[in-house]
Amino acid sequence: MTQTINEAPTQAGAATGRPRPGVTGGPRAAVGTRFKDLLAALPWIGPAILLIFGVVLFPAVVMFYNSTRDISISGLDKGSVGFENYQTLFEFAPLGGIMVRTIVWVVAVVSITVILSLALAQLLNKAFPGRQLVRMAVIVPWAASVVMTTLVVYYGLEGFIGIINKFLVDINLIDEPYGWTKNAVSAFNWAIAIAVFVSLPFTTYTILAGLQTVPGDALEAAKMDGAGPARTYFNIVLPQLRAAISVAVLINIINVFNSLPILSVMTGSIPGYDADTIMTMIFKYIQTEHKIDVASALSVIAFLIVIVIVAVYVKLVKPMKEV
Amino acid sequence: MTAVVPAREAVRPRKRRYTTDQVSGGSVALRMVAGFVVFVIFIIPYLIMFFGSLKTKAEILSVEPTYFPTEFRLDNYLNMWSAPETPLVQNLISTIVISVFATLLVLFIALPAAYYTARFRFPGRMAFLFLVIVTQMLQPAVLTSGLFRQFSVLGIGDTWLAMILINAAFNLAFATWIMHSFFAGVPREVDEAAQIDGAGRLTVLFRINLPLVWPGIVTAIVFTFVACWNEFAASLVILSTAGNQPLSVALTKFVGQYSTSWHYVFGVSIVAIIPVILLFMLIEKRLVSGLTAGSVK
Numbered sequence: 001m002t003q004t005i006n007e008a009p010t011q012a013g014a015a016t017g018r019p020r021p022g023v024t025g026g027p028r029a030a031v032g033t034r035f036k037d038l039l040a041a042l043p044w045i046g047p048a049i050l051l052i053f054g055v056v057l058f059p060a061v062v063m064f065y066n067s068t069r070d071i072s073i074s075g076l077d078k079g080s081v082g083f084e085n086y087q088t089l090f091e092f093a094p095l096g097g098i099m100v101r102t103i104v105w106v107v108a109v110v111s112i113t114v115i116l117s118l119a120l121a122q123l124l125n126k127a128f129p130g131r132q133l134v135r136m137a138v139i140v141p142w143a144a145s146v147v148m149t150t151l152v153v154y155y156g157l158e159g160f161i162g163i164i165n166k167f168l169v170d171i172n173l174i175d176e177p178y179g180w181t182k183n184a185v186s187a188f189n190w191a192i193a194i195a196v197f198v199s200l201p202f203t204t205y206t207i208l209a210g211l212q213t214v215p216g217d218a219l220e221a222a223k224m225d226g227a228g229p230a231r232t233y234f235n236i237v238l239p240q241l242r243a244a245i246s247v248a249v250l251i252n253i254i255n256v257f258n259s260l261p262i263l264s265v266m267t268g269s270i271p272g273y274d275a276d277t278i279m280t281m282i283f284k285y286i287q288t289e290h291k292i293d294v295a296s297a298l299s300v301i302a303f304l305i306v307i308v309i310v311a312v313y314v315k316l317v318k319p320m321k322e323v
Numbered sequence: 324m325t326a327v328v329p330a331r332e333a334v335r336p337r338k339r340r341y342t343t344d345q346v347s348g349g350s351v352a353l354r355m356v357a358g359f360v361v362f363v364i365f366i367i368p369y370l371i372m373f374f375g376s377l378k379t380k381a382e383i384l385s386v387e388p389t390y391f392p393t394e395f396r397l398d399n400y401l402n403m404w405s406a407p408e409t410p411l412v413q414n415l416i417s418t419i420v421i422s423v424f425a426t427l428l429v430l431f432i433a434l435p436a437a438y439y440t441a442r443f444r445f446p447g448r449m450a451f452l453f454l455v456i457v458t459q460m461l462q463p464a465v466l467t468s469g470l471f472r473q474f475s476v477l478g479i480g481d482t483w484l485a486m487i488l489i490n491a492a493f494n495l496a497f498a499t500w501i502m503h504s505f506f507a508g509v510p511r512e513v514d515e516a517a518q519i520d521g522a523g524r525l526t527v528l529f530r531i532n533l534p535l536v537w538p539g540i541v542t543a544i545v546f547t548f549v550a551c552w553n554e555f556a557a558s559l560v561i562l563s564t565a566g567n568q569p570l571s572v573a574l575t576k577f578v579g580q581y582s583t584s585w586h587y588v589f590g591v592s593i594v595a596i597i598p599v600i601l602l603f604m605l606i607e608k609r610l611v612s613g614l615t616a617g618s619v620k
Contacts, residue, residue: 037445044439045451047432048495055492056458056466063469075475120361128354130362136604137365143603144369145553147571148592152372154578155585160386163371197368205610251460258462261555261571269579279464286468286560295468302465310460319456320449 060303066296073290085297094273101188102257102277109195110252114245116196117203122233124204125211142201150265153194157181181266184274191266191275195256203248210244211237243317250313254306278302369596376400376589383586396586400594403587408580411591413566414573418595420483421558421569422551425490429498429547432491434540437502438528442514452503459496463489463557471560481563489561490551497550498543505539506532542609545602552599570595 067085070078089095124135141149156164157180165177180186214237222232260279267275276284278298285295314320375383376399378392404411440448463470470489474480509532517531533540555571562568565576570591577588603610 034446037443038447041439041443041445041447044435048436048499049451049454051428051432051488051492051495052454052458055470055488056461059466059469059473061469062473063466066468066472071472075472123354123357123361126354128351128358130355130358134358134362136607137362139603139607139610140365140369140600142610143549143599144596145555145571145592145599147553147555147574148372148596149368151574151578151588151592152368152375155375155583155588156368156371161384161388161585163375163388163390166388166390202610254460254462258464258556260464260559261575264559265575265578268575282464282468283556283559286471292468292472296472299465299468306461306465310457313460314456320453 063296063299063303066293067300069293071291071293075292081293085293088294089297089301094276098273098276098278098281101275102279105188105192105195105263105277106253106256108192109199109256110249112192112196113199113203113252114249117200117207117248118241118245120200120204121207121211124208138201138204140201141198146198146259147261147265149198150191150194150262153190154181154265157190182270184267184270184272187267187270188263188275191262194262194266195259198262199252199256203252206248206251207241207244210241213244214240246316250309250317253309254313257302257306257309278305369593372589372592372596376586376593378586380582380584380586384582399586399590403584403590406577406584406587408584409568409573409576410566411570411573411587414568414570415591415595417483417562417567418552418569418571421486421490421554422548424483424487425494425551426544426548428487428491429494430540430544433495433498433502433543435528437499438506438532440499441503441506442511455496455499455503457496458493459500461493463493463554467557467560470557474561480561481567483567485561486554486558486569489557490547490554494547494550498547501543501546502536502539505536509535538609542606545606549599549602552595 068080068082070081070084072078120138124131124138153164156162159165159179159182160177162177162180165174165180168174169177178186180190218236219232222236227235258279260283263275263277263280264283267280273281273284279302282295282298282302285291285298374391377395377397378389378399379394379396382389382393436451439445440452470485471480474482474485479485513531513535514527517527522530552569553571554569558569558572562572565573574588574591577583577585
């Protein structure tokens, strides 16, 4: 890999058909070559840079800017207000609860998902007839629209017509149908369950990939030494899964933090802010209250949180180490 | 796309591992039971959806719910498109147009970038790849307020174009990264041999490299397409005209109605979900390499 990269500049020159002085060109030639190399690269990477700057980074700048402006409901910019939007936000009484709920949401969903996925991956890694079929079934919630998966659960939990309610009554878990989606706490808890359900496929597959890196002879040796399955798992398999688990945890944290559809379907019709997270609150500001300036301020806070998670990802997972 | 399946079949190891493991029949039976339970749990919401889509409105709204339809109303799949809540035919067209064009845009922009960064070193290469890594982790939801404002000011708010650009931009990094790792896996000698034979750079890319990295390209296309197909947060805010909205946004309008036509919601959901499930199953072996793009080996 390293060798490949070292050869690359020569390759670039050869491919453009441009005569090249070779490695003996000296420092002055190198500066000119570097610039030419950059120019040669632009047609290939330029469009990507343009799209990323125009539609990912520029909107972030717009968002920071708007968070310091006073923007009317109709979208008219009425000038700078400094940090007033942030002040409005911090004076908003339910914000504390929203922050706490965001942490509960992310921690609960990610930890339950990872624990269940460890067990699920263990099963799917074992050989048994029909395993391929089970693996395919596990993919389904990953491919399916989260909105549609949430809608079917929402229907199932409806007070009298819901099929999940009927099932819970039929197995005697509850005495009569309950309006799960009418109450902020129960709706939020069901939302956590749905978020776990849709996060399981990716997490399980990532851990499954990690399981392939566990050396067979280490397992064999443990067996020879008389280690039981539990000890083998905790002492040999689990340490080997560290990389896979850290990738799964970090990507899940990002996804769950950014998740909107589950909570917006499950708790969107509940009045008040007792089931909101940062993300659903941003969308309430944009859509129902039309306060794009305050929404931007909260988005900036959310964006900074995401950047911190991304930094941890880059530091911990080292995705750049192979390029 | 049809050529993909047999090739994949050929690669997949056919040998079943349980014949080589020394496990007792009892533990295999236990695994099968556990496997069956997992299978049922993962498909049950979609079974509820499917059976619900065949019920009559009276049955699905009945206070005595039924697990299975008492009569199978296949005509729901024809009638659902004229539901008054939202123009579903237009929503389906929107979903298709936005997903197809965003995926094409990603392909045309990410493929050259992935190829070039995997093959050639140039100043700024690491900076570019770092930019790709960081944007790969960003999602439209957190930037929606900025996107909404930017596209409104540009005068293309509430258009397909806006959502095509947004979907393309947020999936670009990911597709670039996947294809980059696949291109990096092709030995340089292959390129050099072609160049000695007098092939130009584009010929090397299209005639020599593409046939070798097609699994990476298919993976990138499928991931991008499915992500665009299911996108919700940005569409919810950017697209305000009912007819412009994709199905993911349109279907939420049924919720909270006095008597929701759940049988139609589920019929449309089934139609929308089946194609993407099939696409994901097509790349099942590469799902992980795709999503984590090489960070788990």
